[in-house]
Amino acid sequence: MMQTTLLLRVVQADLLAPTLRRLVLEAADGAHLPPAAPGAHITLTLPVAAHGKPIRNSYSLVAATGQHYELIVRRAQRSRGGSHYVHDQLAPGAVIEATVPHNLFPLATQARKHLLIAGGIGITPMLSFLSALRARNARVELHQLAAADEVGVFEGLLGLRAGDGLHVHQGRAALDLADLLARQPLGTHVYTCGPASLMDAVQDQARALGWPATHVHREDFGAAGGEPFTLRLSRSGQEIAVDGEETMLEALERAGVDARSLCRGGACGECMLPVVEGTPDHRDHFLSDAEKASGLLVMPCVSRAQCATLVLDL
């Protein structure tokens, strides 16, 4: 009934800096694009064969109108090939598959002020925040950390004007995080995106200064999937490979096993299966702490394995 996958055509692609490429995308069939809240991302399926399967990378939407989505992609030094493909091969006219927008990094509705702290490519969700917050006349302050050769690029993207609360700093040491966080008025929410070390530092410093966790937000793009593992069904002897991007339940269904399910979100208990051997990686909300610790049950719709082979009593 509702669309969940999009086919997007690249309308425009240009380099903002040697490793930063901006893409503008439209719907391949010219239809309206689904709207998105500030902080949302889409996941592109890039036709780069890694272990025989295409690569799926998530990118924050810098802007989302009814006609266009705008992304900025960093060419990663170490990469499975996704960002290299975007930089080197994805040209105007190309059509790629994408998910509809998903948002794990929304703005807080009750914030009296929004403090944005980003490093490098972490600027992308902040750009979408800025447009929305300015339109609402909300209090906002932004600090962007940049390498020396990118300071100008980010200043350009932000369109800095004196007194507008937006600052670009060259290098981490140029920003006194403790001082910045300590002087924020009550009711401020802080949002951070960038290298894990930056986000960790913001979280740790905020906690040390007495910020409640509910007022500190980081963009993780969600940690779905995980390491591949093998399922063995002890009664039938069947062995099923579960790859990094599918759930245990999806693997069972793919193998033709008659697996019960209902909510497919780890909450209802319908899909519960007994474990004979191996250690589950529990990600559900149904089992009690004791049940999880016993390792005798698992919810295949969301949980995975901590070991190479998980044996189920099926």
Added chain:
Amino acid sequence: MTTAFKTDETFRDEFRYANSDAAILRFPLPFPEDAYMYSVNIEPHFASGATNVFHTAFDVDEHYVSECRERALVLAQDPNRCIVLPHMAQAQWDTLELLMESLARDYPQHFSLDRDGDRWTWQNRPLGIHDTFTFGDTSTLPYAPFEYITRQAQGDFTLQDQRENTLYLDGGIATTQADWSVEFNVGMTFHEWHGPVPLAHEMGIFDRALQYLMRVRYGHPGRRLNWTMTVNPRLDTSPENYPAWGPDRTTLTPENIGDRLHLRVELQSFYRLPRSNALLFGIRAYLASINELARVPKWGRRLHRVLRDLPPELIAYKGMTRFHAMAVEHLAQFDDGASTAPGIGADIDHLPG
């Protein structure tokens, strides 16, 4: 699906309401087996399942026109039955867009939506509405967007803001509710507004349901069924108007209970809204008398068994204390003890007799 709308029904005063055979056969019975207890019975909401009630985003049935008129009456008498807190303004437009797109897609014979940039033209032919407005500009609509579009939909709706690891009920319209007040509950968290429900908290139902709901993604709605019983086909069983409908519970007799006592089923649906990141809950009420439902042999047996064995806490919470025994007695005639197939479907194509 071509729908012949029953335009002359009333859900108050003299009550004029009945379900066609087709409506009975598609009724979303909330009992997949012969006993009932609370569970996290949420499933993905897509065009699937035992009844075509589930096959559209927001079901429009033969009672559509009459239910919209009833809603307008309730709001005329009590405008505070629709409340949206100021910070949910974006969620109002999200709701309007979702409902308009869904209705126009699923029922093109009844609804049309034309979008020219942010100039939108909406046609609702059953209600005779044809409006052009600017998306995002409340002054171009006769009502605020949430009220505007929910006046054209069956069932109640609530808007949830997701923050502090829970959901806050920060808006809603409740004119067909089973005894809860949106005006009183506005601002409550998920656990708080479910406070009055017995047993379910201890079972961990709400903890798990909340975890699921907070992870609902745009494009991946969920649904579940809930139920209670209502005397007469009355939609407005609000706490506000309890002095008006409360006495109905004392008017049942063994002779009239089959036609007057209605099973009231809520089809709840859960949508993530794209611009606000809020959650929209749809709470769609279906009413059928126990005699209507008993025309389906499987359901006659099942209803008897479910009610007969219902835990006392649920009998009390669902307001059935006065008539529970009388209802079980009446339903016994439809239960020959034969086994019933699992699942909620009627399992027949036409009603016998």
Added chain:
Amino acid sequence: MSDQGIKSRPTYAPISRDATGARHLLVLDTTQPPAGAFAEGTALEDFPERWSVEAHSKAIPSPHADDLLHGFRSTSHLLIALRHRLAQEHMGFRLYAIGTESFLWDVARAAAEAGMGRDEYRLLAAGSAARRVYCVHCRTMNEQVTTNLVTCSACGANLFVRDHFSRFHNAYMGVQIDAEVPGETLPIEELYP
């Protein structure tokens, strides 16, 4: 009709100082906290900054910023100062309140309006358990209700005082007890003295 034991009723615990906070303010609707107000490991001295209500017209809070103890004439008087204080405070602040339930949720409302989350304030009910009751039928607040039943001051409904509480409205729901059969009611009991 009974929902005693309802899960939405706020529960309170003796106050313990939140060690993760940077600054702490304790507000009371009396002059002294009651016995048992503090959890083990916490004492009055852990809250050097305290505001209290002296309940007489001669009370005047100190004008000096470094005075940590202030006395107010009433809870209304205290709440005005609290809103101003919260508007000037910074992240890391923690607020604690001890008093009647109505006072607590007025404090919570001021905190929420200042953008504070529920993790940033702690509440303990003390003193009278009298309830503010919202008549769901006519939307009138009935104050200082100590009994299980109250006649609505505006529409005359005989209301059962439920445990269903709204933090937003700072009131308990009252629903007509004899809506189904007029006169079918319960004996009056003083449950919230």
